[in-house]
Amino acid sequence: MSDVSNLIGIWVSALLTVMVLSYLLGDNPLYRLAEHLFVGTAVGYAVLVAYYSLLRPRLILPLLQAPLENWTLVVPLLLALLLLARLNHSWRGAGMAPLAFLLGVGVALALGGALFGSLLPQVEGTMLSVNPADGGWGVAVGNLVLVIGTVSALAYFYFTGQGDTGWGRLRAGFLKAWRGLGKWFIMVTFGAIFASTVMARLSLLIGRLQFLITEIPKTLR
Amino acid sequence: MDSILELLGNSGITATQALMFILLLLVLPLLALFASQLHAGKRIPLRPIRAFERLGTFIGQSAETGQPVHMSLGVGGIVDPSTAESLAGLALMEHVATEATACGAPLTVTVSDPTLLPLAQDTSRRAWETHPYQYQVQEPEARMIAPDATAYAAGVMDILLGERVAANIMVGRFGPEYLLMGETGVKCRVPQVVGAADPQVLPFVHATADDMLLGEEMFAVGAYLRPRPVHIASLRVQDWLRVFLILTIVLGVLLRSL
Amino acid sequence: MKVKFGRSLAIAITIGTGLLVLANFFVRNEFLRRVQQTLLDWALILAAVALLLGAVNVVATHLRKIRGRRPGWVYSLFLLAALGTVVLLGFLDPRGVASPAVSWVFLYVHVPLQATIFALTAFFIASAAYRAFRVRSVDSFIMLVAGIIVLLGQVPLGQAIWDRIAAAKDWILAYPSTGGARGIILGVALGTILTGLRVLLGIDRPHVK
Numbered sequence A: 001m002s003d004v005s006n007l008i009g010i011w012v013s014a015l016l017t018v019m020v021l022s023y024l025l026g027d028n029p030l031y032r033l034a035e036h037l038f039v040g041t042a043v044g045y046a047v048l049v050a051y052y053s054l055l056r057p058r059l060i061l062p063l064l065q066a067p068l069e070n071w072t073l074v075v076p077l078l079l080a081l082l083l084l085a086r087l088n089h090s091w092r093g094a095g096m097a098p099l100a101f102l103l104g105v106g107v108a109l110a111l112g113g114a115l116f117g118s119l120l121p122q123v124e125g126t127m128l129s130v131n132p133a134d135g136g137w138g139v140a141v142g143n144l145v146l147v148i149g150t151v152s153a154l155a156y157f158y159f160t161g162q163g164d165t166g167w168g169r170l171r172a173g174f175l176k177a178w179r180g181l182g183k184w185f186i187m188v189t190f191g192a193i194f195a196s197t198v199m200a201r202l203s204l205l206i207g208r209l210q211f212l213i214t215e216i217p218k219t220l221r
Numbered sequence B: 001m002d003s004i005l006e007l008l009g010n011s012g013i014t015a016t017q018a019l020m021f022i023l024l025l026l027v028l029p030l031l032a033l034f035a036s037q038l039h040a041g042k043r044i045p046l047r048p049i050r051a052f053e054r055l056g057t058f059i060g061q062s063a064e065t066g067q068p069v070h071m072s073l074g075v076g077g078i079v080d081p082s083t084a085e086s087l088a089g090l091a092l093m094e095h096v097a098t099e100a101t102a103c104g105a106p107l108t109v110t111v112s113d114p115t116l117l118p119l120a121q122d123t124s125r126r127a128w129e130t131h132p133y134q135y136q137v138q139e140p141e142a143r144m145i146a147p148d149a150t151a152y153a154a155g156v157m158d159i160l161l162g163e164r165v166a167a168n169i170m171v172g173r174f175g176p177e178y179l180l181m182g183e184t185g186v187k188c189r190v191p192q193v194v195g196a197a198d199p200q201v202l203p204f205v206h207a208t209a210d211d212m213l214l215g216e217e218m219f220a221v222g223a224y225l226r227p228r229p230v231h232i233a234s235l236r237v238q239d240w241l242r243v244f245l246i247l248t249i250v251l252g253v254l255l256r257s258l
Numbered sequence C: 001m002k003v004k005f006g007r008s009l010a011i012a013i014t015i016g017t018g019l020l021v022l023a024n025f026f027v028r029n030e031f032l033r034r035v036q037q038t039l040l041d042w043a044l045i046l047a048a049v050a051l052l053l054g055a056v057n058v059v060a061t062h063l064r065k066i067r068g069r070r071p072g073w074v075y076s077l078f079l080l081a082a083l084g085t086v087v088l089l090g091f092l093d094p095r096g097v098a099s100p101a102v103s104w105v106f107l108y109v110h111v112p113l114q115a116t117i118f119a120l121t122a123f124f125i126a127s128a129a130y131r132a133f134r135v136r137s138v139d140s141f142i143m144l145v146a147g148i149i150v151l152l153g154q155v156p157l158g159q160a161i162w163d164r165i166a167a168a169k170d171w172i173l174a175y176p177s178t179g180g181a182r183g184i185i186l187g188v189a190l191g192t193i194l195t196g197l198r199v200l201l202g203i204d205r206p207h208v209k
Helices: A003-025 A029-065 A071-087 A087-124 A131-155 A164-221 B002-010 B015-039 B050-065 B083-103 B119-128 B149-162 B178-189 B202-208 B215-225 B229-257 C002-026 C029-069 C071-093 C102-118 C123-134 C137-150 C154-161 C165-174 C176-200
Strands: B069-074 B107-111 B141-144 B166-174 B194-196 B211-214
Touching: A003 A029, A003 A164, A003 C102, A029 A071, A029 B002, A029 B149, A029 C071, A029 C102, A071 A087, A071 B050, A071 B119, A071 C029, A087 A131, A087 B015, A087 B083, A087 B119, A087 B229, A087 C002, A087 C029, A087 C071, A087 C176, A131 A164, A131 B229, A131 C176, A164 B149, A164 B202, A164 C002, A164 C102, A164 C123, A164 C137, B002 B149, B002 C002, B015 B229, B015 C002, B015 C137, B015 C176, B050 B069, B050 B083, B050 B166, B050 B194, B050 B211, B083 B119, B083 B166, B083 B194, B083 B215, B083 C176, B107 B119, B107 B149, B119 B141, B119 C029, B149 B178, B149 C102, B166 B178, B178 B194, B178 B202, B178 C123, B194 B202, B194 B215, B194 C123, B202 C029, B202 C123, B211 B215, B215 B229, B215 C176, B229 C176, C002 C176, C029 C071, C071 C102, C071 C137, C102 C123, C123 C137, C137 C154, C137 C176, C154 C165, C165 C176
Parallel strands: B069 B107, B069 B166, B107 B141, B166 B194, B194 B211
Antiparallel strands: none
C-alpha cells in the first residue's frame, strides 16, 4: 500500500475513532453513523470471508476441478441448496435437513465440551489436599475454602424438591444453608471478576486515546 | 479391574472416557424414571425463579404501550460449543413469542450468528401460526445484526437507543461485549431480563439486569415456562448429578488429604 | 404425511450426526476421527451458506426500514452502502478478501471502529460498578469487599493503604473466587449435558416444525 493511502487511512480511522468516542457526550448522529458503518463493514467482510475462505476453496473449486475425487462434497452441496431454498418462504420446510445436520454437530460439540472440557477438569481440579502437612496451613485453608466454595456454589443451583415431612424439612433447611453460603461465594466471584476486568477495559480505552495522540502528529510531520 | 482397563486401552478408550460414558448412560434411566413418575401424577416442586415470573409482566406492559419487546439470543450459534446456550435462548424465545403474539405485543428478536437465524425465524413463525387470528396480529420479527460480536452489540445498542423498547430480554452466549448492551439498557431505563453462563460475564449481568438467569438457571426454561414432565425430570436428574459431583469432590478431597 | 416424513428425517439426521461427532470424545479411532473431521468441514461450509442467508436478511431488514421511512432510515442507507462497498471491492478483485482495497477498509475502517466501540466499555464499566457495588444487602456487601480488595490490590494506591493487599487480592482470586466460578461452571455443564441429551434423544426439536 502506498504512503498516501496509509496517510488517508490513518486520518479516516482517527475520524471514525472520534466519531465513536463522541457517544460519551450522549447519543448523537455522528456516533450512530459510525456505528452503522461498522455493522455494514462487519457484515460485508463476513460475506467475503465466507465466500473466499470457505465456500470457494472448500466446496466450489474442489467440485469444479476434481468432481470425481471430491464426490462426497455433493452432500454439503445438496444441504447448502436446501438451506438456500429458504429464501423462498413457501420452501422454508426444506431447510430442516441442513439445520438438523448443523444442530447435531453443535449439540455433540457442546455435550462433549461440557463433559471433557468443563466437568472433568473442574472436578479433578477441586480434589485438593486440605492436609497442612502437604503444603502448609496457608494452602490447606485456601484449598478448604476453594472446595467449600465450589460445592456450595454448585448446591446454590439446586432446583427441585421441598418436602413437607420431618425428614424433608430437615433436608430443605440443610440445603437452604448451603445455598446461602453458595450465593456468598458467587458474590465474591462477581466482585473479584468485576474488579479485575476494570483495569483491562481501561487499558483498551487508553490504547485508543494513545492512537489519536501519537499517530496523528506523525502524519503531520 | 486391571483387565478391564487393559481391554479399554486396546480399544482406544481411556479410563476417564469410560467414566464419562457411564455417567452419560446413567442419566438415561434416571430421566425415564422421573418422567414416568411425573406422568403418574407425582409432583416435583421447583424453587421459584423471579426472572421467569416477571417475564409476563414485561410482555403485558409492551402490549399496553405498543412499544416493542427486544429479545437477544446472544452471539452464539448452533454449530459450536455455544449451542446449548443458544438453545436455552430459543426455548425462552418460543415462550416469549407465543405470549407476545397472544397479547399483541410487538417483538423483535436479534441474533449474531447466522446459523441461529433460521431457527429464530422458524420459532417466530410457529408462535405466530398458533395464534387463532394470526392475520390480525404481527408476526414477531427475527433478524440478524452482524456476525461480529462487537458489531452485534453495537446493533443492539442502536435498537435500545432508537426504538423506545418496553423490555429487553437477553438469553444465550455472551462475551465481553455484553456490557455495551446491558449498560445501554440501563441508561435507557429499559427493564432487562438476562440469562448468561460465562462467569466472566455474569458480574456485569448482575450489575445491569433487573432479573437474571444465573448460569444453569437459563437451561431450566422448559421446566418453568412450558411445564413438560421431561423437562422437570431433567432438572431432577441435574440435581442428582449435582449431589453425585459433590460427593465425588468430597471423596476426592478426603483421599488426597489422608 | 410428507411433513411427517420430513420431521422424522430431520430428527434422524440430528441424532445420527450428533452421535457420530460425540463418539469421538469417547473413542480414539482413526476412522471415526476422519468421519468427524468430514462432518465438521461440511458444517463449516453450511455455516458459510447460512451467513449468506444472514446477509440477505440484513439487507432486507434495512431496505424495509428505508422504504418505510422508519426512524433512523438514513443510517440504514449508510449501513447498506458500507456493506455493498466492501462486498463489491472483494468481488471486483480476483484476490477477494485479500485484495488491497478490502485490506485497507479492514485496517482503517473496520478495526478502529471495532476497537473504539469496544473501548466504550471502559466508561460503561464505571457506571455499572457504581450500581453493582451499592450496598443493599449482605450479598452486595460481600461483593463490594471482594471487589475493593481485588481492585486496590492491582494499583500502587492500594499498597500505600495496606502493604499486604496484593497478597489478599491473590488469595481471593486463587481460592474463594475460583470456588464460586467453579460452582457456576459445573452447574452450566450439567445444564448443557441435559440440554444436549434431550436433543440427541429426539425429545427437544427446536428445528422441526
